[in-house]
Amino acid sequence: MTASPGPDSRRHVPVLGREAVEALAPRAGGVYVDATFGAGGYSRMILDHAGTRVVAIDRDPTAIAGGAALAEAAAGRLTLVEDRFSNLEEVCDAQGLQRVDGIVMDVGVSSMQLDEAARGFSFRLEGPLDMRMGREGPSAADVIARASEGDLADVIYHLGEERQSRGIARAIVAARREAPITTTRALAAIVAKVVRSKPHEIHPATRTFQALRILVNEELDELLAALCASERRLAAGGRLAVVSFHSLEDRIVKTFLAARSRAGGGSRHLPEVVASPPSFTVLTRRPVLPSETEIAANPRARSAKLRAAERNAAAPHPAEAEGAWPRLHDVLRGG
Template sequence: MTGAASRHISVLGREAVEALAPRDGGTYIDATFGAGGYSRAILEVAGARVVGIDRDRMAIMGGFDLVDRSAGRLTLVESRFSELDEVCAAQGLDAVDGVVMDVGVSSMQLDQAERGFSFRLGGPLDMRMGQSGPTAADVVAKASETELANIIYIFGEERHSRGVARAIVAARKDTPIATTQALADIVAKVVRAKPNEIHPATRTFQALRIFVNEELDELHLALTAAERVLKPGGRLVVVSFHSLEDRIVKNFLAERGKVSAGSRHLPEVAQAVPSFRILTKRPVVPGDAELSANPRARSAKLRAAERTDAPVHAVDKLPSWPRLADVMRGG
C-alpha cells in the first residue's frame, strides 16, 4: 500500500474481521475498500478471495500494490457500494460468503484538503467521494433556503438549520461560497459553540457531505444488495459512525431478523421468514485502547448478522427526504 494508506487505521478492524469469520476458499466483498484494512486482514486467510469496491478512484489506485501482492486473490472495482450485487454479477459471482462495509467518509478523505470534506483544512467546497456529480458548492449555490434548511436539519441534525440556511442564502447574494473556510465562517456566525463542544460547522458539513454523496440512500440500497448476494451462512458486517447510519442498519437487521409469531386475528396473513440471524444483540463499540490510539473511532458501532436460507425480503421504499437530483434541477 501507499504510505498514506498504510497509516490508516481500520476502526473496529479486528472485531469486524472476527465477525465476518473468513475461511479458506471463501469469497468476500469489501464494499468500502478505502485504505484496504479489512481486505488486507481477510487476505491473511489462505485461499480467501476479496472483491474490493470503492467509488473513490484514489482509493482504488492506492490499492494496486495490494492487488499485486495478493497473487490474484484481490480484485478492485470502482463503483458505488449500493451496486455490490451488480459488481458480483460482473465478476461471475452468483453468491458470496461475506460482505463487510465501513460507512461514511474515510480518514484519508478528511485529511486531503483538496477534497473539501473538512472545515479545519482550507480547500474547495467539494465533498464528493467520487469523481462526478454536483459538489457541495453547487448545492449551496442552487438549493433554496427551505431546501438548505431541510438538508441541514435532516442529515446534520442541526437545531439551528433555518438560521444557517438563511445566512447562506444572504451570503451567496454577495459572492459565491466556494471554499470550506467561507462556509465555516458563515455557519459560525449563527451557531455559537461553547467550550469543549464540537466546531459550530460540524453538523452543517456532515449534512452537506451526506447529501452530496447520497450516503443514506446508498446505505439502504447496499444493505438490500448484500441480502441478495450472501449465501446461507454468509455474514454481513457493518461499521457505522453516526446515529443516522446506525439507525438504518439497526432497523434493517431488526426487520430482516424478526421472528413473527403471527396473529390469531389474521391467520391468513403470510409472515416473512427471517432472512438474517442477528449476531450482535447490542452494537460492538471500540475499547479504550482503540479510542486512545484513534479518537475518530469514538462514535463507531459494529453490527453483524448471518444470512439464513430464507428468500430475500421485499425491497423497502426509500425514505422521503431531500434528494440531490431534485435540488439540482430546481424541483
C-alpha cells in the same frame, strides 16, 4: 474510516477492524466483499486468512489506485472495482459470483478523504467546497449555490441533525447574494457566526458539513440499497458486518437487521400477504463499540458502531421502501 498511531500504517487500520473481521469469521476458500475498500484495511485482514478471495469496491478512484500494490501482492486473490457499493450485485455478477461468504462495509467518509484538503470534506482545511467521494455529479458548492433556503434548512436539519438549521440556511442565502461560497473555510465561517460552541464541543460547522456530504454522495440511499443487495447475495451462513459513524446510518442498519431477523410482511389490513420468514440472525445484540485505547489513538473512532448478522437459507425480504430524507435531485430542482 481508517486510523492507527503510526504514520506509516495509520491508513491501513480501519476503526473496529479486528472486530468486524472477526464477525465475518473468514474461512479458507471463502469469497468476501469489501464493499468500502478505502485504504484496504478490511481487505488486508481478510486476505491474511489463507485461501480467501476478496472483491473490493470503492467509488473513489484514488482509493482504487492506492490499492494496486495490495492487489499485486495478493496474487489474484484481490479484485479491485471502482463502483458504488449499492451496485454490489452487478459487481458480483461481473466476477461470476452468485453467492459470497461475507460482506463488510465501513460507512461514511474515510480519514484519507478528510485529510486531503483538495477533496473539500473538512472545515478545518482550506479547500474547494467539493465533498464528492467519486468525481462525478454536483458538488457541495453546487448545492450551496442552487438550493432554496427552505431546502437547505431541511437538509441541514434532517441529515446533519442540526437544531439551528434555519438560521444557518438564512445566513448562507444572505452570504451567497454577496459572493459565491466556494471554499470550505468560507462556509465554515458563515456557520460559525450562527452556531456558537464552547472550546470542548465539536466545531460549529460539523453537522452542516456532515449534512452536505451525506446529500452530495447520496449516502443514506446508497447504504439502504447496499444492505438489500447484501441480503440477496450472501450465501446461507454468510455474514454481514457494518461499521457506521453517525446515528442516521446506524439507525438504518439497526432497523434493517431488526426487520430481517423477525418474520414480517403480514398485516391485519392486508391479510392476503404472507409473512416473510427471518433471513438473518443478528450476532450483535448491542452494537460493538471501539475501546478507549482505539479512541485515544484515533478520536474519530469515538462514534463508531459495529453491527453484524448471519444470513440463513430463507428467501430475501421485499426491498425496503425509500427512506424519508432529503434527496439531491429534489434539492437541486427545487423540491
